[in-house]
Amino acid sequence: MSILERITLEHGSGGALSRQLTEQLIYPILSNDSYRELADATAFESLGRTFITTDTFVVDPIFFPGGDIGTLGVFGTCNDLAVCGARPLYLTLGLILEEGFPTADLRRVMESVRASAERAGVQVITGDTKVVPAGKGGGIFLNTTGVGEALGDHLLSVTNIREGDSVLVSGPVGAHGLAILASREDLKIGATLRSDCAPLFPLCQALYTLGESLRFMRDATRGGVAAVLNEAVAENQSCGMEIQETAFPISGTVAAASDLLGLNPLEIANEGVMVAVVAPQATSQALSLLHSFETGREACRVGTVSGPNPGRVILETAVGGRRILDLPRGLLLPRIC
Amino acid sequence: MSILERITLEHGSGGALSRQLTEQLIYPILSNDSYRELADATAFESLGRTFITTDTFVVDPIFFPGGDIGTLGVFGTCNDLAVCGARPLYLTLGLILEEGFPTADLRRVMESVRASAERAGVQVITGDTKVVPAGKGGGIFLNTTGVGEALGDHLLSVTNIREGDSVLVSGPVGAHGLAILASREDLKIGATLRSDCAPLFPLCQALYTLGESLRFMRDATRGGVAAVLNEAVAENQSCGMEIQETAFPISGTVAAASDLLGLNPLEIANEGVMVAVVAPQATSQALSLLHSFETGREACRVGTVSGPNPGRVILETAVGGRRILDLPRGLLLPRIC
Numbered sequence: 326m327s328i329l330e331r332i333t334l335e336h337g338s339g340g341a342l343s344r345q346l347t348e349q350l351i352y353p354i355l356s357n358d359s360y361r362e363l364a365d366a367t368a369f370e371s372l373g374r375t376f377i378t379t380d381t382f383v384v385d386p387i388f389f390p391g392g393d394i395g396t397l398g399v400f401g402t403c404n405d406l407a408v409c410g411a412r413p414l415y416l417t418l419g420l421i422l423e424e425g426f427p428t429a430d431l432r433r434v435m436e437s438v439r440a441s442a443e444r445a446g447v448q449v450i451t452g453d454t455k456v457v458p459a460g461k462g463g464g465i466f467l468n469t470t471g472v473g474e475a476l477g478d479h480l481l482s483v484t485n486i487r488e489g490d491s492v493l494v495s496g497p498v499g500a501h502g503l504a505i506l507a508s509r510e511d512l513k514i515g516a517t518l519r520s521d522c523a524p525l526f527p528l529c530q531a532l533y534t535l536g537e538s539l540r541f542m543r544d545a546t547r548g549g550v551a552a553v554l555n556e557a558v559a560e561n562q563s564c565g566m567e568i569q570e571t572a573f574p575i576s577g578t579v580a581a582a583s584d585l586l587g588l589n590p591l592e593i594a595n596e597g598v599m600v601a602v603v604a605p606q607a608t609s610q611a612l613s614l615l616h617s618f619e620t621g622r623e624a625c626r627v628g629t630v631s632g633p634n635p636g637r638v639i640l641e642t643a644v645g646g647r648r649i650l651d652l653p654r655g656l657l658l659p660r661i662c
Numbered sequence: 663m664s665i666l667e668r669i670t671l672e673h674g675s676g677g678a679l680s681r682q683l684t685e686q687l688i689y690p691i692l693s694n695d696s697y698r699e700l701a702d703a704t705a706f707e708s709l710g711r712t713f714i715t716t717d718t719f720v721v722d723p724i725f726f727p728g729g730d731i732g733t734l735g736v737f738g739t740c741n742d743l744a745v746c747g748a749r750p751l752y753l754t755l756g757l758i759l760e761e762g763f764p765t766a767d768l769r770r771v772m773e774s775v776r777a778s779a780e781r782a783g784v785q786v787i788t789g790d791t792k793v794v795p796a797g798k799g800g801g802i803f804l805n806t807t808g809v810g811e812a813l814g815d816h817l818l819s820v821t822n823i824r825e826g827d828s829v830l831v832s833g834p835v836g837a838h839g840l841a842i843l844a845s846r847e848d849l850k851i852g853a854t855l856r857s858d859c860a861p862l863f864p865l866c867q868a869l870y871t872l873g874e875s876l877r878f879m880r881d882a883t884r885g886g887v888a889a890v891l892n893e894a895v896a897e898n899q900s901c902g903m904e905i906q907e908t909a910f911p912i913s914g915t916v917a918a919a920s921d922l923l924g925l926n927p928l929e930i931a932n933e934g935v936m937v938a939v940v941a942p943q944a945t946s947q948a949l950s951l952l953h954s955f956e957t958g959r960e961a962c963r964v965g966t967v968s969g970p971n972p973g974r975v976i977l978e979t980a981v982g983g984r985r986i987l988d989l990p991r992g993l994l995l996p997r998i999c
């Protein structure tokens with residue numbers, strides 16, 4: 326697959342084209358000895374105890390059931406640190422405002438950033454604001470860069486994954502992306518859909534106590550669980566995964582809405598759900614740790630790391646068939662985060 | 663002055679409205695015990711030895727004489743660390759691409775980020791890419807967040823400034839903003855204008871050897887030297903400044919172009935020029951340190967910190983008059999960085 330001559334919306338979808346853009350164009354140019362892995366956050370300083378991550382938010386609409394661009398900006402970046410085994414501490418905030426954007430909306434977003442930062446236990450410590458002419462922006466775009474401190478010496482990585490490990494998800498999938506879509510398109514079915522946007526650090530901190538039995542965590546944002554599972558096996562290379570479609574916790578509303586819209590809930594973005602891979606003997610302990618949190622109440626084991634199909638995620642479907650669950654392709658939902 | 667109901671381009675100009683938006687709306691909501699001063703970068707961790715800063719770049723056009731959005735993204739953020747007395751070490755890179763943006767241009771910008779990072783001695787260690795629909799972006803916007811290590815224990819701050827101190831500029835002013843404007847509007851006069859975009863760390867590191875005689879440094883970007891001087895006296899409160907208009911190094915091309923366009927070179931953005939305030943007895947040593955660098959070759963003393971006019975910058979004009987040099991007002995040049 327060669328790189329297209331122009332950027333398409335699909336390049337931002339979190340699916341196959343996003344991955345291609347990052348892996349074939351951006352990363353080869355920028356990679357260096359401190360930027361070795363395409364993980365959610367990167368450790369810096371000689372001891373590797375400080376982590377940094379960056380994320381830009383272009384969600385449309387900016388206010389949606391269950392959150393807004395401010396909530397996403399804080400929780401999204403904190404979650405990227407948390408799943409790397411770091412305690413989020415500080416955030417920077419970069420704003421791009423479009424000429425004509427209502428100041429009252431800016432105030433509402435800033436209040437939301439403040440409240441979300443308090444909830445996540447982080448402090449915003451520096452920022453920057455730019456303004457672009459009308460027609461050159463999307464109201465408000467927001468970048469947050471997060472700094473966190475490693476919880477311990479155990480480094481989480483896809484390279485830790487072993488055949489036989491359990492694959493867990495921390496909660497019901499698909500709510501965030503569908504809530505955004507319903508809100509944007511004013512769909513009737515959307516009335517009860519709410520984004521799952523939430524901080525994952527408490528769950529990650531609990532799982533971190535499992536020590537080396539905790540192999541790897543990643544939050545399932547753009548491209549959903551399908552993207553995370555595929556990235557994990559692609560980066561690990563020596564393992565595959567066998568996943569049970571029916572094992573995933575999915576709310577009735579999400580199941581109905583995705584059915585109606587022809588979307589696969591495993592490919593829909595979440596903002597408060599993560600995938601964790603743990604050693605087989607730690608599975609039940611990991612699940613009970615997750616169940617002790619409101620956001621982890623419906624955590625489930627959804628599959629197993631397997632040997633025979635390296636680099637592949639095999640999905641056992643609801644009707645008993647087996648098919649490859651690929652990195653999402655085609656135009657998913659643009660601007661969901 | 664009450665806050666306008668909608669964002670205007672002037673809110674992004676670096677002048678009075680930018681300052682109002684930050685000071686009256688954003689900062690009061692977000693301020694906390696780790697975000698105490700509106701400086702270029704903020705120290706974090708108990709020892710205050712690590713600095714972080716963030717900057718978003720929306721320059722138009724993205725390629726211009728003397729640089730491009732990639733050069734700006736790297737040098738701009740590194741300079742914000744450098745003027746705080748920190749050695750730039752790591753950068754994060756957040757991209758917002760507009761649907762339809764040529765992939766070849768993205769590659770060219772990434773190559774420029776790589777080359778500029780090498781020149782500035784920093785490494786890009788993590789990144790993120792979002793895509794927005796056509797008509798909702800400006801081709802490419804870029805956020806860089808920079809992490810740096812304090813050069814020593816001496817903290818630079820506007821609060822260090824004393825009556826009698828010397829105000830220095832490191833080089834000729836006004837080139838960057840005019841080069842962008844000439845390039846954007848295809849002005850004939852622009853043929854010989856080049857952005858001054860350059861890393862300031864070597865100059866900052868040299869001045870840092872002056873110890874406590876070095877009070878404060880800030881790069882003169884949006885709003886130009888006028889904005890920096892006004893911010894300094896506004897934040898310091900107890901001092902004012904007396905500045906000589908004729909003392910500023912200004913190239914013939916910049917002088918001619920700003921005359922023709924009715925712009926004040928002191929209000930025009932630079933990307934490789936800083937203001938430094940030093941103790942009177944360190945003035946000549948500071949200037950000879952600056953003169954040893956190509957970018958500091960034309961460094962000059964342009965004025966003095968004064969007691970009688972706290973919070974004010976008084977400009978002695980070319981014709982011998984005296985007037986207040988205020989924070990720039992009105993629409994300056996949008997999207998110059």
